[in-house]
Amino acid sequence: MKDVVIACVGKPSAGKSSFLNAVTDATAKVGNYPFTTIKPNNGIAYFPIECPCKRFNKTSLCAPRYGRCIEGKRYVPIQILDVAGLVPGASEGQGLGNQFLDDLRHANALIHVVDVSGTTDAGGKETVGYDPIGDIEWLRGEIHSWIYGNLHKRWGQIVRRHVAVKASTAETLHNQLSGYGATLSIVQRTLDRSGVKDAMDTWDKETVKKVVDAFLDERFPTIIALNKIDLPDSDKNIAKIMRKYDQNRIVLSSALAETFLRKLHKQKFIVYEEGTDNVQTKEDLPDSDLKPLDDKLQSRIEKVQDLVLYRYGSTGVQDVVLKAVDVLGLVPAFPVKSLTTFANANGKGVFRDCVLLWPGTTVLEFADIVHPEIAKHYLGAETIGNRKIGEDDEITRENNIICFKTSQATHSSAAGAQSGSSSGSGQANQASKK
Ligand SMILES: Nc1nc2c(ncn2[C@@H]2O[C@H](COP(=O)(O)OP(=O)(O)OP(=O)(O)O)[C@@H](O)[C@H]2O)c(=O)[nH]1
Ligand SMILES: [Mg+2]
Structure with a gap:
């Protein structure tokens, strides 16, 4: 189980570290020269959701273990990563090169921070009148080339092995892409999305590129933050970019x-x-x-x-985080010990735990995330109105307050989400991705 990570990417001086500092308590170094950041920085952002305490008139008793709840607006923690800037040719070693792409392996979604003011060139140096419209494409192109390049280098060998062991296309691709955090289901969705059905040993370069393209969409959903909207030339650049790209994926910001x-x-x-x-x-x-x-x-x-x-x-920065959570389809869920008091096993607090789940997580998977002991001794689960729900039912935003019944008293901490996540935020314990 790992925390959900959203990584800021973009060219140098686009404002990635400023964005991290704006949405978290991090104090990453910011500078008006390229490559201020070399080692990744991270921090915890708190994004607002509607807390169920309001609906059940428990606002004064609501006691989140992590984050906070202000009159029914609950701030849920999520990890944000800020990495070094990428420049055109990064996948071939330009700028600080390839090693920084590796920092993205742990990211679940990307925020592409674009300097929309036109005051920095493609390398992040100060300039005037630069047109940022091309930045969106070349940055994606670099991530594509990084993955494609690594596959292409070994393609002959990959295909020979694939044929020799009579593996399925999904199995072979999964082997090759698991280093980028791909699960088998991501690979399956990638193949569906690409529409490629031919046997793998017949794939030409263009087919591999097409599959990598679909993989990027599945593995690294991306929100575009048009940053520096406070500067004068931003307006005209925003209008141009909005015309060209999916507006659902664009947010305007001033870090x-x-x-x-x-x-x-x-x-x-x-x-x-x-x-x-x-x-x-x-x-x-x-x-x-x-x-x-x-x-x-x-x-x-x-x-x-x-x-x-x-x-x-x-300022738009909170909307950027909300959109990234949204694009991942994360579902906040509340394990409770009582469906009347909404307290946890220790009788402490109300709606104390909030766990971010991947879409499609089932009730039993949720039990295991809350605590393996609960899944082990699982008898059943109920939701609001003491309505029974099946272990294979999916947790949804409408059906996310769950009381587990177990065959024996589980350890008292077991009724709350486990707190030992790597970031210490206790958030976003994730089930295997659907
Ligand atoms: N006007 C304005 N300036 C900004 C904004 N965000 C960042 N900046 C400035 O842009 C410059 C670069 O910011 P950083 O946050 O260091 O950029 P970065 O993307 O982390 O850069 P690297 O670490 O070099 O890759 C700094 O001078 C910031 O003050 C913004 O919203 N508006
Ligand atoms: Mg930086």
């Missing part, structure tokens, strides 16, 4: 504005509600303990409001 507002919130100069355009100052809240603003700070806040918040409704 800089978010970092600025969060900092002022922490320093008690403003009250800033993340994901909204709501900024309040001492003037708005005279009885609060907010500090007064000097003219300079006041005008910087007004600039962020005018250029970003009022024009776009928010």
Whole structure:
């Protein structure tokens, strides 16, 4: 069981580390020169979902083990990774080369951070009037070449073995792609998506490329964050990119504005509600303990409001994370010991645990994720209204509060999600991918 990881990719200076800092408590180094980041940085972002505590009038008792719940808005943790910048030719060793592509092996989804302001060239150097529309394609092309190149090098050998052992296409591809985190079902979906049905020993280069293309879509669903929307030329570039690409996968963002507002919130100069355009100052809240603003700070806040918040409704960074969770189809699920109090086994807290599940996770798989002991002694499961649900039923967003019945008392910690995940966030324990 591993945490879900969303990785920021993009050319140098696009704002990947700024984005990480904006959505997590990380303090990754940011710089206006290429390759500021060499070793990956990570942090935990908290994205909002509707917490069931509100529906059941338990808001005052809601006690998340991880993250927080503010009046029914629950902030669920998810891991964000920030890697070194990629430049055209990276898959052949340009820039910092291939080794950085390896950092993506653990990612479940990608956020392609694009500098939409046109103030950095393809290598991340400062410039004016650069057209970012090509960045989306070449970046995907580099990831494609990395995987294709590795397959192509050994293709003769791969096919000889495939024929000799009479393996299925999916088995052979799974062997070859498991290093990129591919499961057998991802490979099967890849083959379906590619439409390739011919025997593997007849595949030419173009067929392999087509399969790799489908693999990218299945394995690395990608959200495009058009970043630096606070800068003047962004508007016209946004319009062009929106015309060309799937708008469902695009979000506008200003990592800089978010970092600025969060900092002022922490320093008690403003009250800033993340994901909204709501900024309040001492003037708005005279009885609060907010500090007064000097003219300079006041005008910087007004600039962020005018250029970003009022024009776009928010800094957009939270929407980027939400969209990445959405594209993965992750389902938040709540294991509880009682369907009346919604407490866990220790009788502690209400809706204490929230587990992110892959789509298609069944009730029994969920039991195993919560604790293997529960799956081992599993007798049945019930959901709201003490309605019985089958062990093979899938957990859905509508059916995600589950009380497991076991044949013997399981260890007290077993009723809550296991807490020992690698990031310490206790989030997103995942069942095998469907
Ligand atoms: N105006 C503006 N500048 C931004 C924004 N996001 C990042 N920047 C600036 O862009 C420059 C590069 O930011 P980084 O976050 O270091 O970029 P990166 O993609 O991590 O770069 P590498 O680590 O070199 O690959 C810095 O000067 C940031 O302050 C934004 O939303 N608006
Ligand atoms: Mg960086």
